[in-house]
Amino acid sequence: MRTRTIAKTRSVPVTIDGRTVLVEEPYVVRVPVPPRDWDRAVRTGLLAVAGIVGTAAVTWSTVSIGALLQTDVPAAAAYAAAATFDLLWIGCMALEWLARYDPARATAPRRAGWVALVVAMLAITAHGNMAGSLAIGLIGSSVSAGAKTLWWLTLRSFTNRLTSRTQQWVDALRAESEGQLALIPVRRELARARGTVAAEEAALLARPDAGPDPDPEEEGPDADVVPIHQTRIVVSAKDAVRDAWDVGLRDEETIRRVASTAHGSPISEATVARYVRALKVGA
Template identity: 40%
Template sequence: MSLLTRNVKRTRLVPFAPSLGAPVELVEEEYTVAVPRDWDRAVLGTAAAGTGLLLALAVTWSTASIGGLLALNGVEKSIAYAVAAVFDLAWIICMALEWLARHDPHRARAPRIAGFVFLGISMAAIATREILPHGYSGIAVGAIGAAVSLVAKGVWTLVIKASAKELSPIAQQYVARRRAAAGAELAMAGVERQLARSRHQLDAYREAYGHDTVTVERPIPDPNGPSGQPVRVSGTVRSAVRAALTTMPDASTADIVEQLARVGIDTDEDTVRTLSESVSGQHPDSQDSSSATVLALAPHAPDDTITDTVRSAVRSVGQDLDTVLAAVRRVHGTAVKRETVRRLLSRSTG
């Protein structure tokens, strides 16, 4: 075995027959290949291992020095030494972040600067530990002790530079764009998870309390507002007006407003007139009169829930699911689910 190569065992399929005329089969054969040694990888691994050893020694020395400094002022030793480790852990974490961003100089700049700041604080604390009790005679020891962390930090910085790939400005832009695209996809994945959880929670609330949202089909223009400014009309008012228009086709807008006021629904003639124009193209036979019966026979308040409307419909039109569903949708809008009404109907009649 040469220092420049290393032997690696491989396998390959070869034809084999035990005797002449016997069927030939493919069998695995082992053979050896001389592969050039990757000295770059070996040297870099050795440097990384040595850097790890330097970091361990630096943390040990720094923790002992700073912990002793804190203990001089009466701090309990266990707490003092635990807190002392924070100083070195701070700049070591910054070095790890710098390593992760080694291919992006812009992103690596912030952890590099923060690492040197934390290192300076740690070195000052180590030097103070020796100077404070010994005066000028402790300056040399304090400087040497502080230099231990500086050496470890410097070696780690050199290892990062040796492992990082130097990219041209164009290549850096390409990497940044790819990273931004991947980051956008990852961010959207998190947003989609939040939306999915919100939808599940909303479905659970609707299932538990019988509520549902109402979608306004078309905004009603406000004659007193700016041009094109719509005024919001609740689904309850919209459904009630349409039901009244179906059951009282010859009634005036004032009569419809008065009829709705009797059952606790407040609206105005402009809204009734606009809604009547929106349904004027529909044939009366296409309107379901079940909800109109509920409107006339079972007054309901604007803030009634779907459960309240189902109970009123049962008292007015009976327990037929289709009839009750049509009545509920007239009051609360077509977004009400059939399964919700079925479940509430079974509860109210159970």
């Protein structure tokens, strides 16, 4: 069995002049080396080969289709558009890989990827035919077909196959998680809507201070008339809460904001809760 050496440190006591302290002492240990994972090595090499083949396919299709398109459009636009032909089926293949454990969702990108491949092969074949060599066009189109097939088989080797019962179990867990994710924007939208409604109700039910009386007719001074100073009618906290309840408000926080505005000073949450409980019992 193969082994390898690992350097470690440990704390050991050292006593000098009657005083003991812990110091770090290096030491080495030999641990067994696991056997080489040839499956992983082969898969790594397969990914490298698939990457090289895919790069060659994209390069060939870009050059070939770009030469076909530049007969009618500028070269820069032609080659930019040509690069998308193979990139389309590569992108669809990536989407298929992400949905590898969701067969229903993986169907659409799988079909779209093969359609994109056929379109790219037809364009490459058309360029070869236009250049006077249909054989070169067919051979060039087979490069993209081979790259797509190699990538498809490579990704399949990394995918674990699930039984019908296991797939249903995975689908149930995914549906639960996706439902929880879907609730996040819904809750955010509902919170914004409730905030808007509360602000609208608070604005409509707020009672502004009484303004000055209309200008009275100018009269002369009268000794029998005693001036009365204008005072503001103060609404009690209980009456303010009852008024908010009577107009249909049921959320205690909304009732507290509206009642505090009518009362003229903040009302505590405990007070609002006590009055609301009394109103509920009376209802």
